[in-house]
Amino acid sequence: MDNNLCSTKKHIHVTCAIIERDGLVLATKRSAAMSMPNKWEFPGGKIDPGETAExxxxxxxxxxxxxxxxxxxxLPTSTHQYPTFTITLHPFVCTIEEGEIVLHxxxxxxxLQPSELHSxxxxxxxxxxVAAYVSTSGRTF
Incomplete structure (x- = not known):
């Protein structure tokens, strides 16, 4: 089988929120049922057709x-190639306007303090x- 015929990967565009509150930044842990289980991420999701990133x-x-x-x-978009798909993240710095966080x-x-994000x-x-956020915020690890 010719590997070149199978080299087209799905490319998804995803937003993510760097939520700031009282000098801290929110990180969320993916559940065991999600792809890439137990990894930390900034919350967000896939951009639907006809929808702006915001x-x-x-x-x-x-x-x-x-x-x-x-x-x-x-912040600048970031593209990463996983083995089976490519993702472009569209990050935004955000604040909570209403509601209390409930993990669905x-x-x-x-x-976390920005200096703790790398941990x-x-x-x-x-x-x-994470690196772009810390560098544009004038913070360093």
């Missing part, structure tokens, strides 16, 4: 965490987002 992020934060958020500045999909959450076992695609 609309997607508002919807996903409500669905996953039960909160309304103010979508702030974007994730197993756990942590509020978690992040999903590979999120690693560069």
């Amino acid at each position: 609309e997607c992020l508002r919807r996903e934060l409500y669905e996953e965490l039960g909160i309304g958020a103010r979508i702030g500045p974007s 999909e994730h197993a756990a959450l942590l509020w 978690l076992d992040w999903a590979e695609a999120d690693v560069s987002v």
